[in-house]
Amino acid sequence: MTRQASPTAGVDGSPMFELPSELAIDTDVARRVIAEFIRGQLRQAGFERAVLGLSGGIDSALVAYLVAEAIGPERLRCVLMPAGSSSPASRADAETVVEALGCASEIVEIGGLVDAFFGAGEMPGASGPEGLAASPLRRGNFAARMRMAVLYDRSVTWGGLVVGTGNKTEALIGYTTLFGDSACAFNPIGDLYKTQVRQVAAAIGVPEVVIRKAPSADLWPGQTDEAEAGFSYPELDRLLFWRIDKRRSVEEVVGLGFDPAFVARVDRMVATSEFKRQVPPIAKLGPRTAGVDYLYPRRRPGSARG
Amino acid sequence: MQPLRIALAQVAPRLGDLEANVARHHELLDQARVGGADLVVFPELGLTGYQLQDLAAEVAMRLDDPRLSRLAAATAGLSAVVSFVEESGDHRLFIAAALLEDGELRHVHRKLYLPTYGLFDERRFFSPGDVLRAAPSRLGVGVGLAVCEDFWHVSTPQVLALDGAQILINVSSSPGRDLATTSEVGLGTATSWRTLMRTYAQLTTSFVVFCNRVGVDESISFWGGSEVIGPAGAAIFSAPLFDEGLFFADVDLAEVRRERIALPLLRDERPELVSREWRRLIAERAGLARDSTAEEGAEDGLDVAAEPGEGRPIGFRAGPGSPSPGSAPPVSSRAAGPATRRKAGAA
Numbered sequence: 001m002t003r004q005a006s007p008t009a010g011v012d013g014s015p016m017f018e019l020p021s022e023l024a025i026d027t028d029v030a031r032r033v034i035a036e037f038i039r040g041q042l043r044q045a046g047f048e049r050a051v052l053g054l055s056g057g058i059d060s061a062l063v064a065y066l067v068a069e070a071i072g073p074e075r076l077r078c079v080l081m082p083a084g085s086s087s088p089a090s091r092a093d094a095e096t097v098v099e100a101l102g103c104a105s106e107i108v109e110i111g112g113l114v115d116a117f118f119g120a121g122e123m124p125g126a127s128g129p130e131g132l133a134a135s136p137l138r139r140g141n142f143a144a145r146m147r148m149a150v151l152y153d154r155s156v157t158w159g160g161l162v163v164g165t166g167n168k169t170e171a172l173i174g175y176t177t178l179f180g181d182s183a184c185a186f187n188p189i190g191d192l193y194k195t196q197v198r199q200v201a202a203a204i205g206v207p208e209v210v211i212r213k214a215p216s217a218d219l220w221p222g223q224t225d226e227a228e229a230g231f232s233y234p235e236l237d238r239l240l241f242w243r244i245d246k247r248r249s250v251e252e253v254v255g256l257g258f259d260p261a262f263v264a265r266v267d268r269m270v271a272t273s274e275f276k277r278q279v280p281p282i283a284k285l286g287p288r289t290a291g292v293d294y295l296y297p298r299r300r301p302g303s304a305r306g
Numbered sequence: 307m308q309p310l311r312i313a314l315a316q317v318a319p320r321l322g323d324l325e326a327n328v329a330r331h332h333e334l335l336d337q338a339r340v341g342g343a344d345l346v347v348f349p350e351l352g353l354t355g356y357q358l359q360d361l362a363a364e365v366a367m368r369l370d371d372p373r374l375s376r377l378a379a380a381t382a383g384l385s386a387v388v389s390f391v392e393e394s395g396d397h398r399l400f401i402a403a404a405l406l407e408d409g410e411l412r413h414v415h416r417k418l419y420l421p422t423y424g425l426f427d428e429r430r431f432f433s434p435g436d437v438l439r440a441a442p443s444r445l446g447v448g449v450g451l452a453v454c455e456d457f458w459h460v461s462t463p464q465v466l467a468l469d470g471a472q473i474l475i476n477v478s479s480s481p482g483r484d485l486a487t488t489s490e491v492g493l494g495t496a497t498s499w500r501t502l503m504r505t506y507a508q509l510t511t512s513f514v515v516f517c518n519r520v521g522v523d524e525s526i527s528f529w530g531g532s533e534v535i536g537p538a539g540a541a542i543f544s545a546p547l548f549d550e551g552l553f554f555a556d557v558d559l560a561e562v563r564r565e566r567i568a569l570p571l572l573r574d575e576r577p578e579l580v581s582r583e584w585r586r587l588i589a590e591r592a593g594l595a596r597d598s599t600a601e602e603g604a605e606d607g608l609d610v611a612a613e614p615g616e617g618r619p620i621g622f623r624a625g626p627g628s629p630s631p632g633s634a635p636p637v638s639s640r641a642a643g644p645a646t647r648r649k650a651g652a653a
Contacts, residue, residue, distance in 0.1 A: 025485035026492030032548050033482060033527045040522035044321075295359040297524055300322040 046304030049160030056090030144180025174273020318521025321355030508539030
């Protein structure tokens with residue numbers, strides 16, 4: 001017997017997203033595993049609360065729902081951190097999620113922190129006059145790291161662990177900011193491709209407007225991930241699934257119908273971003289080195305705070 | 307009727323916290339006794355947690371450890387299977403499962419197959435066991451213990467059954483993975499295990515008792531789904547996935563006799579044949595005998611000939627009276643040049 005995939009249909013009956021069949025997952029099992037994972041991570045660390053950055057996009061919205069499902073919305077704090085470039089719609093969508101969940105929230109404007117470094121108008125910031133010409137990418141990376149800094153501060157004031165909101169697709173192609181959006185205490189959705197995030201989001205009740213809108217890093221008005229990268233998430237997810245999860249060779253995925261140039265480009269993105277997915281190497285000098293031959297579970301007796 | 311009540315302790319051990327896990331075992335042994343259980347089964351490394359890494363040496367117990375003796379002492383009138391890190395006298399560490407009965411430690415099984423691939427890294431931290439034996443039991447039949455990966459090797463249940471086990475007990479810490487919707491229960495791992503256990507129960511015409519843990523160690527979640535399978539290969543009891551609990555299942559041990567009379571597979575096993583062929587395989591792999599499936603020209607102990615060429619006959623050794631495979635013309639010896647070689651059956 002094959003279980004049915006979660007429905008992709010929205011309220012009006014039309015599909016909210018495209019779901020390639022090989023990426024269909026059992027969302028009930030996924031939610032169950034993730035809820036236990038979230039509770040286990042918090043318990044083992046000696047925390048009862050969680051905090052996350054809520055952008056208005058589907059990834060952080062889903063994580064907010066998952067955390068609320070696992071530990072209750074009263075133990076979750078969502079921090080909305082718009083920068084100057086963020087669209088007002090993103091903020092409205094984030095507020096919709098907060099209202100639906102009934103969790104604690106606050107808004108921290110990041111724009112001032114970014115401007116303080118790069119400067120604003122004709123007034124240079126801490127970066128010096130050169131900073132005024134910083135590209136949207138530099139400013140976006142800086143904003144992502146400011147958000148990380150805010151979340152880790154709120155981790156202390158709220159007394160909660162920072163929950164990661166990055167998905168597997170963006171991690172594999174390196175569409176993340178090192179020590180920025182990828183920084184967290186644990187990540188419940190880091191092994192779900194974008195199309196699988198959409199399935200779980202639909203199953204758990206993330207607002208349809210959030211599920212339907214085009215994914216965006218929100219670095220400049222009208223930016224979308226797919227327009228910037230030049231391929232769609234279902235297409236990219238399928239390729240990553242066959243290349244990585246199912247270990248198919250380049251020749252084999254081309255045989256499955258993928259364009260060779262697309263395969264080469266994605267392979268290169270995966271290889272060049274390997275450093276973003278790993279702990280930085282330590283020069284091996286002593287008899288026991290963390291991560292090399294000093295290998296302890298992250299959480300073990302005595303590791304919980306307080 | 308030979309009724310037997312089995313209690314499956316589908317617990318979530320605390321990683322590295324031996325004292326807490328020992329206490330939990332005592333609690334559940336008491337509950338199982340109150341519930342009328344004859345046999346209580348705890349999961350793999352239920353006393354220590356699974357993802358130990360360098361903690362393994364810190365939670366290891368010798369077989370004379372007083373904590374084990376006290377657990378054994380709590381089994382008056384009961385059989386129990388518990389699992390822990392065992393340290394031998396020469397300081398090797400094993401993943402062990404022990405049969406405790408009537409206050410004594412009766413049998414120890416050391417995990418034979420240590421998965422060191424994918425998400426597993428067991429061989430780095432543990433030593434594999436070298437003994438596979440069924441054990442007599444107060445239950446009136448032989449029991450066979452195995453730990454998780456041991457059941458991914460078909461000889462394990464077969465040897466245990468031939469050695470007299472009528473109840474095969476597998477204790478596991480199986481990490482759940484693969485949520486593809488094509489899977490029967492929404493979890494690829496669970497579907498694979500269920501296939502194995504039903505197959506083994508039928509092929510060995512024995513009861514299979516599977517106790518898998520729940521809970522989370524680091525990144526990995528364990529899926530539970532403990533089961534009791536009857537000797538005809540049908541599930542008698544299936545515990546829920548992911549829920550912690552003590553689950554009871556009632557079986558009739560007389561099922562084994564009925565099934566073995568009706569389907570005498572074990573009677574018809576050919577251990578001497580299997581043993582003979584395995585001795586041959588061992589000799590071939592060790593380079594002590596010609597490998598019957600190696601490429602022609604391959605050095606003894608290897609199966610590929612080093613000399614580049616179009617492809618060589620496989621499974622063909624020219625010699626007096628030996629037939630050639632397919633319709634390929636005879637290729638006389640390893641002295642023959644590449645030009646005379648072709649793919650088996652290609653001519």
